[in-house]
Amino acid sequence: MDAQQSPLQRQPECFSIKSGQVPFATIVLHRLDIAQFQQQLSKQVELGAGLLVDAPVVLDFGKLPVGEAFFKQVVQAARSMGLIIFAVRMKGEDLNASCQQLRVANLGPAHVKPAKEAPSPERTRIVRQVRSGQQIYARNTSLVIFGHVSDGAEVIADGDIYVHGNLRGKAMAGASGNTNAMIYCDQLHAQLVSINGIYAVNEKIPIDRGATLISLSENQLEFGDPQ
Amino acid sequence: MTLAQIIVVTSGKGGVGKTTTSAAVAMGLALQGKKTAVIDFDIGLRNLDIIMDCERRVVYDFVNVIQGEATLNQALIKDKRCENLFILAASQTKDKTALTEEGVEAVLAELAETFDYIVCDSPAGIELGAHMAMYFADIALVVTNPEVSSVRDSDRILGVLQSQSRRAKLGLDPIKEHLLITRYDPTRVGKGEMLSIEDVMDILGIPLIGVIPESESVLKASNSGQPVILDQKSDAGQAYADVIERFQGKDVAMRFTERKGFFQRVFG
Numbered sequence: 001m002d003a004q005q006s007p008l009q010r011q012p013e014c015f016s017i018k019s020g021q022v023p024f025a026t027i028v029l030h031r032l033d034i035a036q037f038q039q040q041l042s043k044q045v046e047l048g049a050g051l052l053v054d055a056p057v058v059l060d061f062g063k064l065p066v067g068e069a070f071f072k073q074v075v076q077a078a079r080s081m082g083l084i085i086f087a088v089r090m091k092g093e094d095l096n097a098s099c100q101q102l103r104v105a106n107l108g109p110a111h112v113k114p115a116k117e118a119p120s121p122e123r124t125r126i127v128r129q130v131r132s133g134q135q136i137y138a139r140n141t142s143l144v145i146f147g148h149v150s151d152g153a154e155v156i157a158d159g160d161i162y163v164h165g166n167l168r169g170k171a172m173a174g175a176s177g178n179t180n181a182m183i184y185c186d187q188l189h190a191q192l193v194s195i196n197g198i199y200a201v202n203e204k205i206p207i208d209r210g211a212t213l214i215s216l217s218e219n220q221l222e223f224g225d226p227q
Numbered sequence: 228m229t230l231a232q233i234i235v236v237t238s239g240k241g242g243v244g245k246t247t248t249s250a251a252v253a254m255g256l257a258l259q260g261k262k263t264a265v266i267d268f269d270i271g272l273r274n275l276d277i278i279m280d281c282e283r284r285v286v287y288d289f290v291n292v293i294q295g296e297a298t299l300n301q302a303l304i305k306d307k308r309c310e311n312l313f314i315l316a317a318s319q320t321k322d323k324t325a326l327t328e329e330g331v332e333a334v335l336a337e338l339a340e341t342f343d344y345i346v347c348d349s350p351a352g353i354e355l356g357a358h359m360a361m362y363f364a365d366i367a368l369v370v371t372n373p374e375v376s377s378v379r380d381s382d383r384i385l386g387v388l389q390s391q392s393r394r395a396k397l398g399l400d401p402i403k404e405h406l407l408i409t410r411y412d413p414t415r416v417g418k419g420e421m422l423s424i425e426d427v428m429d430i431l432g433i434p435l436i437g438v439i440p441e442s443e444s445v446l447k448a449s450n451s452g453q454p455v456i457l458d459q460k461s462d463a464g465q466a467y468a469d470v471i472e473r474f475q476g477k478d479v480a481m482r483f484t485e486r487k488g489f490f491q492r493v494f495g
Binding site: 128129130131132133134147148150151152153166168 | 379380382383385386387389390429430432
């Protein structure tokens, strides 16, 4: 049989490579103390049984001036308690040989993001009518308003916006990027509504429909009934 | 010693009837035996003295008192019709930057010692003059015409009262707000040319203290220097009298809010 196959008849591939994100825990070290590390880790393993054991874990040394001996001790201590240490984060490449020896990847230092905090579950609560010319911004939270939002008023939140009243002004939810944000109001007569920057102005907004839940679906605003 | 209640008459928009209302309310309270001072905060565009018919008796004004050029007693003009009523006129020559927070506070504090009510007639807008008029208030009369732009401006003013007044800044009880709808014409409301009382109340969400009908008597009163409340034959005068009653806690039904019937139009 001809060893060469035509490209068209090539067998299906055995595997494909996907890049993806797998959730894993990161242990961030704050100090170079192996005894304390072992002590704290064994307590942690006991407390959160199953959370760390047999789970992929990254050790983050941050900017600590970590030496070879300490490095090996920490990785081995963690492994001996059942953690699957598959990668480390550290400054510089001095310990790359040790990394290879211990079969861990060096991911380099963690990116110091100007941490955009995840929207916290807390809510900003306003118990009054928001009037023309007033602007309320709920940074990193949802916004709950017990009262009307007047024409000419603006209510903005990084999370959801709930208006227990008539929404006549402007409402912008998911203001710093959040496609899952929603806007709820008892009555909808808004000048503008926006979620994650996708907006609709007055003439595109269905009015007189009573309680409305506005969400984003495939980059389109959806005006639905609350479930 | 009494400690006066400070009432601001405000609206945001111009021409809705603030000065007419200030004159009527101040006169109404004074006629009820309350010692009342009414202050014109519209520096540079004074009108109150004309409506109160004391234009020619103004020697010293509000700004003179603030700047220490006259005492309060020299500047207060006693009304000729009612001994409980005093007028503090605005300056026609200065501009409103003459109003300072300390100066206004000092004048109000001195008045508060001997008066029952101080009525502050606010200029239109939300600039310094309006800010000074409302800053020290205990009570706000928000004057609104039944049309969209006036209602919007009143909403704006309510927001300012709730966030920038002295009471708001010190975290005291909020200013007591009353809605006064003026120039109301039930016939035009019926035709859909004007917002109804319900529409206005729904948007502003504060309690209604009165509805003053659109009336020729208001212009007549202004031109003749008679606060319209003195004209008890007129519908507007009676409506203002009702406002004074309600202001003092009496339960008085709203009048002049329905379309006139045929007989009323002919004989009324």
